[in-house]
Amino acid sequence: MAGDAAEVGDEVTEVAGASEAAKCIKAIDKTTVHRICSGQVVLTLATAVKELVENSLDASATSIEVRLRDHGTTLLEVSDNGKGVEECDFEGLTLKHHTSKLQDFGDLVGVKTYGFRGEALSSLCALSDLAIITRHFSQEVGTKLEYDHNGKLLTKMAVSRQVGTTVSLQGLFSTLPVRHKEFQRNIKKEFGKMIQILYSYCLISTGVRITCTNHDGKGKKTVVVSTSGHPTVKDNISSVFGARQVSSLLEFQQKTASADVLAEYGMDVTDGTVQGIQPY
Template sequence: AESATGSAGAIKAIDKQSVHQICSGQVVLSLATAVKELVENSIDAGATNVYVKLKDNGTELVEVSDNGKGAAEQNFEGLTLKHHTSKLKDFSDFIHTFGFRGEALSSLCALSDLSVVTCHESTQIGARLVYDHDGRLTQRVPHPHQHGTTVTLQKLFFTLPVRHKEFQRNIKKEYPKIIFVLQSYCIISTGVRITCTNQMGQGKRTTVLCTSGSNSMRDNIGAVFGPKQLQSLIPFQQISPNESIKEDYGLGGVDVPKDLFR
């Protein structure tokens, strides 16, 4: 487009780094999205323990640790590359996992300082991996770690100054969204113990959320919202329609499936 003075600037392609940052900002929309992506990765890796550590409501640091399978050495480079994933062998894997575009870690690299400590289930010694904003592995050193992965994000959105300022200004609105997202995963993730702590400044670390790893969704609801909440819950029971109801709805002679809902 021509400027007000009438001189036309040449139309040029946006440089790759800016494109990566712009697109990443559209994948990771908020702190809650970042936490969601990391927690999903942990659960998809078969974790039974997921620990979310926040500092200053997540503005300074977000760390998600799990006891899942861990990352294999041949995947260290591809871990943070765009559209790379170890979860997809064939299309049906989209149904059996939380879904993915292979963009989360790549986008988080562009928006924060990202490091990973991981130890694959087949090895004894872990590795600490540091990535640059393009998702390239810049540092790799042996590091003791239990089987599983810890992803650490520092200063989310600081590579987008205007977005970062807005993010810090609105943290009081952002923080409850993280808790809401975590509550959802706490409820549906049976057999997974999820804990979230927050530390303000040099203050004490407080536990914000904690489930016990129960296999019952009812127990999870009690752990998240308190035992009082359980008193108002009504179990959902499926009862197949009897003959007269079938007739009313014109379903005579139709085989109605036993489990109508799942």
């Protein structure tokens, strides 16, 4: 009985101590904040691929290759033939809220690119081991860059590369043990969602060749999806889903409303453009 009473007393003391500690509101250290926030920017394998493909499209790439090893658990790599990264941008490329797309808040109105907030590469640094090989069109050789989990440039060395950029991620979500375990456990589902997202960019990106391959543990290479840089969405649909799927589609043609309808809504047509409608 006495022993039981002592154990209960110890538990009460521990609970009281925990309660006292809980009352102390303290700032979370910057490294933990960075990981928490990064985990809200890049949620899945699909999000990681989406962000990297969008960066390639923003760089005016006409050829984008997505390469995965073990469905993305070991390696995710996106390579393009875009304009590359200038040397003056090496330091700020992976830092939080660093971007070349905005100078002030008013610039948001004119943003015409996919990425502009400067969060994707910074978040991927926090969630994986990130390395970049890039060559700007103004440079004669490429540069390999390695960053730490805070987005700070660690090493820089000259390498051979054609104009463009390759971003490699090893051990995605490895800095978040619980998320990493769930990621590995549900990798087939994650991979399936990634493919659906990639299909979307394959369809809408006319004039851009997009390929995705996966290498399994035995080195076997599987082509997941491949387009040929067709000039129309219809041709892209044929590359992704097959010619039979295209034959069952109907082409949508946009036509201007009649004069009576335009007058009813207070609109007019100038040079073939409907006035009074503002795009968002």
